[in-house]
Amino acid sequence: xxxxxxxxxxxxxxxxxxxxxxxxxxxxxxxxxxxxxxxxxxxxxxxxxxxxxxxxxxxxxxxxxxxxxxxxxxxxxxxxxxxxxxxxxxxxxxxxxxxxxxxxxxxxxxxxxxxxxxxxxxxxxxxxxxxxxxxxxxxxxxxxxxx
Numbered sequence: 001x002x003x004x005x006x007x008x009x010x011x012x013x014x015x016x017x018x019x020x021x022x023x024x025x026x027x028x029x030x031x032x033x034x035x036x037x038x039x040x041x042x043x044x045x046x047x048x049x050x051x052x053x054x055x056x057x058x059x060x061x062x063x064x065x066x067x068x069x070x071x072x073x074x075x076x077x078x079x080x081x082x083x084x085x086x087x088x089x090x091x092x093x094x095x096x097x098x099x100x101x102x103x104x105x106x107x108x109x110x111x112x113x114x115x116x117x118x119x120x121x122x123x124x125x126x127x128x129x130x131x132x133x134x135x136x137x138x139x140x141x142x143x144x145x146x147x
Contacts, residue, residue: 004113006127009106010138014145016103020078020095022145023105024049033144035136050074054082060129088112105141107134 012019022029027047034041039057046052052072059065068089070082080093089111098104109130 002113002115003110004126005108005110006130006134007106007108008131008134008138009104010135010142011098011102011104012138012142012145013102014142015101016078016095016097019103019105019141019145020080022141023093023095024052024072024074024080026052026054026072029144030054033137033140035133035140037133037136044069046072049080058133060126060133105138107138109134 022033024030025048027043031041034056037059039059041056042054044053044055050073053069054072055067055069057065057067066084066089067086069085070091071085073081073083075081078095082091082093084090089109091107091109094106094108096104096106113126
């Protein structure tokens with residue numbers, strides 16, 4: 001099994017701490033940032049960063065829906081890690097200062113891909129689709145934070 005990775009980033013004209021707080025607010029802000037690819041969103045434990053357990057369904061394509069149950073940790077300042085209990089997927093959000101009054105948000109998802117021809121197509125197309133979804137979340141985050 002090959003590891004599959006999807007990474008994207010955006011510079012947001014807002015304070016890094018405020019942007020991180022918005023991302024970590026799973027019970028308030030985060031659901032408002034999610035595009036139409038997400039459904040059945042539910043905070044099951046916590047709701048603010050470390051210790052949160054959140055559920056959603058992610059519809060990556062018309063045929064592919066992932067049922068995600070994510071444990072959230074904050075291993076370092078400015079970093080949220082979402083580990084899916086239902087798969088090998090791990091998504092890391094890093095928020096770092098990027099000059100006066102702005103920050104850079106980098107989101108990376110990695111998972112163990114399938115083998116064979118299915119794995120080839122997954123490694124080729126899945127990262128592009130997930131980057132589009134993450135780009136939509138980042139655009140919504142920027143619109144929220146830059147108000």
